[in-house]
Amino acid sequence: MKAFTYQRADTATGAAAAAVKPSAKIIAGGTNLLDLMKLQVETPSTLIDINRLPLDKIDETPEGGLRIGALVRNSDLAADPRVRQRYGVLSRALLAGASAQLRNKATTGGNLLQRTRCYYFYDISKPCNKRSPGSGCAALAGFNRIHAILGTSDQCIATHPSDMAVAMRALDAKVETSNREGDTKVIPIAEFHRLPGRTPEIETSLKPGEIVTAVTLPPPPPGVQVYRKVRDRASYAFALVSVAAIVDSTRGRIRSARLAFGGLAHKPWRSPQAEQKLANASADTTTFDAAANAVLEGARGFGGNDFKIPLTRRTLHSVLAEMTRT
Template sequence: MKTFTYTKAQSPEAAVAEAGEGVRFIAGGTNLLDLMKLQVMTPDKLVDISRLDLGRIEQREDGGLTIGALVPNSDLAADRRVIDGYPVLSRALLAGASGQLRNKASTGGNLLQRTRCYYFYDTATACNKREPGSGCAAIGGFNRIHAILGASDKCIATHPSDMAVAMRALDATVVTLKGDGDRRRISIHDFYRLPGDTPEIENVLEPGELITHVELPGPPQGEQLYRKVRDRASYAFALVSVAGVVKVEDGKIASAALAFGGLAHLPWRDFEMEAMLVGQAPSTALFEAAADKLLAGARGHGSNDFKIPLARRTLIACLRDLTGV
């Protein structure tokens, strides 16, 4: 591991004041430390934010929740307000990792997980995300876990977080503190970036910008579901996952929010596909048409071709469960 300096921040303001070139924030460290050991990430300085007062879940007057960036995944999944009002989030967190990792992993850190692409972790191979301009060994390589939507000829990696998929279905907002002291509220829909020509830039955070909270609107109406399809039931990343919130009223779909993991560089959501469901009576034919819309631009890369029919079957099955068809 490369030599680095280490400091403990006493406040969010002190933490962002320490930020600069080669500086990384660390809380649970469940992803960052692994990457440092492999020298995939080699920060010059770590700023420890784990003792900041950002570990609470607070009820807001509008019925929503404000979740501190340092709330452990295990605490968030077990909170009665989350279980009752946002079961899709609780289920996603419980599907995301072992109990030991959930005890350490933080809400903010979960959003910022790096991809689990094999080639990203292997410094002997080409990876534009790790070393811009070096190429993408996954294209033409073994790409079983890789993207079928939103990819580019520079990168076909996927985002690994389960929690972020549920957060996108719930229309979460990410609250941050910038180095100049300004605060930002960023919709989860605008937070992540597709790879394009710059796959190394994964989100819209500015250098030194710190996530302090995540806000959820009031609990959504309707049925909620999180389904994760993976190679094994214990501690594996999603091949396809679906976070769904669907309300059926008077025999028709009144609202639908569906986010997908394992398919793209970011938690994927197709608002046009959701719109075609609303106002329609639930049926297998409708769900098949929705799957066709979702996957119209899907492209496999050899080892991951199977993800296209798998995503189709998974979406249809989830919509049946959510609507009782």
């Protein structure tokens, strides 16, 4: 790990101002950043500790939703009675995401901003356009079992590792930010994470000197909520495929559905076309097939991850069958 300067921020504007420098990084729980620093994937000149900021509360909103501070720990968020009762998909995603020790340190804002677990991104001896733009993507012809099948480009086929973000995508969360002038902004989570395109090193819509302060959840949608995570081992591995599903159904018929997927793309993946196939439709194999076809439109494997295409189909079928069983 290379030497760095450490400073504590007392205000959000102060933290944002210090973070304007490209060589500066915000630190809260540090569960991802410190690993990257040890491997010299990240080599910040300055760490800005934001743990003193008053961003660790979960508050009711006038609309009937929740506002979650960026410093709320994953363990506290998963255990909050309001989250468990009204946003079960989020609580389950958080519990599936990491060990209790990590959940006690990891924060809401940091979870959204964690970086890919691509082997080549973590290995500084290998080319990686995300880590070193223009160097190439070793995963394209390398070991790509965990990599993306949707929204890829010839620059990058990495996936976003967060479970929490997948659930928040299904819930239509909004991300609140603040800059060094104290100006605030609200970004729909659908627009917060970016697909790789030609600039895989740009992972979110945050601007330099802009920090996450909170995430807002709207009132919970009707229906049953489920988070299903398929992984190589049960002990907190990252998702090969995950599904955050919210389905409102009765007597074998689906009224409405929301589907968000993890492990498939550079960002939490949602398919409006699949949701349209399920709306006001019979809960049967034909409908589930149509939804899966819509989700997988344009999907492409790269050899080692070809299995993700049928795995996604089977996982979605299983989730929908379970949720609509009467």
